[in-house]
Amino acid sequence: MKMIAKYLASAALLTSPVLANAADLAVKAAPVTPVTAVYNWTGFYIGVNGGYGWGRQDPLNLISTRFDRTEFDLKGGLFGATAGAQIQQGAVVLGLESDIDWANIRGSGIVVPAIAGVPAPITLNLTTKTDGIITARARFGMAVNNILLYGTAGAAFLHETANGTSIAGVPCGTAGVLVGCTESHWRPGFAAGLGAEYAFTPNWTVKGEYLYISAAGTGANKDQLNLLRFGANYKF
Numbered sequence: 611m612k613m614i615a616k617y618l619a620s621a622a623l624l625t626s627p628v629l630a631n632a633a634d635l636a637v638k639a640a641p642v643t644p645v646t647a648v649y650n651w652t653g654f655y656i657g658v659n660g661g662y663g664w665g666r667q668d669p670l671n672l673i674s675t676r677f678d679r680t681e682f683d684l685k686g687g688l689f690g691a692t693a694g695a696q697i698q699q700g701a702v703v704l705g706l707e708s709d710i711d712w713a714n715i716r717g718s719g720i721v722v723p724a725i726a727g728v729p730a731p732i733t734l735n736l737t738t739k740t741d742g743i744i745t746a747r748a749r750f751g752m753a754v755n756n757i758l759l760y761g762t763a764g765a766a767f768l769h770e771t772a773n774g775t776s777i778a779g780v781p782c783g784t785a786g787v788l789v790g791c792t793e794s795h796w797r798p799g800f801a802a803g804l805g806a807e808y809a810f811t812p813n814w815t816v817k818g819e820y821l822y823i824s825a826a827g828t829g830a831n832k833d834q835l836n837l838l839r840f841g842a843n844y845k846f
Contacts, residue, residue, distance in 0.1 A: 686739070743769075
């Protein structure tokens, strides 16, 4: 009997660790799946942008409103700074954005000005350009986590300059014909476009957008610009 009791005690000692391990395995918790953070677009931001512009402009209207409209094709680059603020509610993102750009969107040509279809006694070699662009716009978009697709619309102001040289007929500055051949003005208008923005860190985003701008011209005719811009923003 003593031998049997001894063997039973030894068996109990040998099996107790196995039973303990089995008990530990039974109560071990399942691994927790990490929760992916959802990006929030709410906040203020500043940034830079750059790109390419093309369009049509009436340089004669900068010099004198007496002349019939003459259109020049323009093209060139631009770069500038951006500032804005936005708020996100669900997937909807609403905001305000303003930017100012230096530009060198230009065109040139030779033209004989006309008044009511009658040619004036002067031939001009003209260079015209848009060298400043300011916009103040609303943005309205839909967010898919860290990707934002948006539309935008608002006010725009173009700084346009025309430089002319008389190459035939009366010279620039002739009274009754042309007071001067070089003029520049700020012209108001409106801007509208579409874009996409991607947040690659909690604070940094990159974007691409198309913007159409129409500014006041002669009568129903408007100076028009198309802008393709890319930029980077820092969100506070």
